[in-house]
Amino acid sequence: MSTVHTPAVTTGIARIGRRTKDLTKRLVPGDIAVIDHEDIDRVAAEALVEKKPAAVINAAQSISGRYPNMGPQILVDAGIIVIDIEHDTLLETIGEGHELTLDGADVRLATGDVLQGKRYTPSIVAEDLRRAREGLSEQLVKFAENTMEYMVQERDLLINGVGTPDVRTVFQDRAVLIVVRGYHYKEDLTVLQPFIRENRPIIVGVDGGADAVLDAGYRPDMIIGDMDSVSDRALRCGAELVVHAYRDGCAPGMERLAELGLDDDAVTFPASGTSEDIAMLLADDRGADVIVAVGTHGTLEEFLDKGRAGMSSTFLTRLRVGSKLVDAKGVSRLYRQRISTLQLFALVAAGLVAIIAALSVTAGGQTLIQLLGARLDDFLSWFTGLFTLQSVPASAAALLLPPRLTRPFREETHD
Structure with a gap:
């Protein structure tokens, strides 16, 4: 090696x-x-x-x-x-x-x-x-403390949905696909193509997730986030814009939208936690039937990976959304193809053998096999005769063709 x-x-x-x-x-x-x-x-x-x-x-x-x-x-x-x-x-x-x-x-x-x-x-x-x-236990304690703090601050939003903004997008009884540019998002979006094609869900891009949606060949219906990592192309794609603001109402992302002339129709969503959390809470509060999450954070390593206390909100948000949430994380690995091309050919061959065996034991099947054999024999005889036509008289060459081709051959040679 x-x-x-x-x-x-x-x-x-x-x-x-x-x-x-x-x-x-x-x-x-x-x-x-x-x-x-x-x-x-x-x-x-x-x-x-x-x-x-x-x-x-x-x-x-x-x-x-x-x-x-x-x-x-x-x-x-x-x-x-x-x-x-x-x-x-x-x-x-x-x-x-x-x-x-x-x-x-x-x-x-x-x-x-x-x-x-x-x-x-x-x-x-x-x-x-x-x-x-070895030092992970200390981080667990801090994570638990931050979780309790967030629950106290956002109890009205978590329990009753108080504070969610009015939006144009209609979520009621619709499937919603929330895309975050996180773990395995590209692979999972590829695997979810049949779901997107058949269910036509409302697609919500969280910040840079909107660019991931566009790169996958779709257009987001809504973009939620502080607008710091999403491209101008995505912001101008026609999606409804929801700016994640601080709890005091300050929304730095609105300044960027104002520079692009997109602030008139944008709305703000003041809340603690992460943008992916408020995307889930908004979809749930507006009556979404099912919420499919791509690239979101769900494990302790992923929470700590973000390096900020606000990640504790994701844990509580998932409890709030409950059974509506379907996490697509790793679905590409779950459905990864494990059958080789040779195995597929072997499977097809085995299926053909089984069909032939089944036909051979019935009267109708035996007749069909005989007819197919006769047709194949006629074709092989005709194909073989093509290579000997130049060395035999036309009258003899006509005999090499199947009876069905005799008349066209004679007319062609006659002309």
Whole structure:
């Protein structure tokens, strides 16, 4: 088995971005991504891997030890160099578009200065994740405290739906598909094509999930979020816009819509928690029959991956929505094809043998088999005769054809 070795020295152009999801829009293969992202989560890592950078330099700890985040392992497994250089002004020091040279854990800048950092190897990642798992209990306690705090703050919204805005989109007795650009969203959207085609659900894109919907070939009916990670293309697609606002009514996302001239018809939804939560609560309060969630967060690792206390709201939201919610997470893995092409051919052949065997034991079946055999014999005789027509007289060649083709052949030779 061959082993892929990472070059001892790697060079590339630095691309700077404090927000990983914004940076990935500018990355090209071979670039060096320079980020400031504590505890790189799975979604961010998968987005980076898709762009195939040569390396990722982080101004924060890629694994802080708060919980076992899987992002660095995904990057290292993909052959991408990961180096932590904890530096408050690292992004400004490196500079956009400058060439960097990586030698082990050292980063040589265009100015000739050398920064030393921590380079992740598979063994280092494994050890850091082991230590992070030991400290997970502390995060569980904080998560429980945040859950209770959210329940007190949003009890009216959770219990009675008080505070949901009036919207144009009619959810009553309709299936609703809520798309978040999270775990396995692309694969799950592909698998859900029959469901979308047959049920024609109301499609709600949560922030960047609206772009995921467009990329999949659909148009969202509604976009909900703080509007920081959705493209202008999605905002202008004609979907109803609901801006997630702070509890005090402040809605920074409305400023962006005003710049695009889209704020007149937009509404705000002041609430704590996440945008995916208020999307579910809105659909439930407006009478949706079933809510199918794609890319949303459902496990403890995913809650902690977001790195903010508001994720505790997702747990309570799922309790509120109850049996209406169908989580499509991982459905692509559940229905992954496990039958090879050879096995399919073998299955078809076995079916044909079974049909022939069944026909052979009945009088009608035996007659049908004889007729098919006669037709096949006529065709083979005619086909074989095509290769001997040039060497025999026309009168004799006519005898090689099936009786049904004799007349057309004679008329053609006569002409």
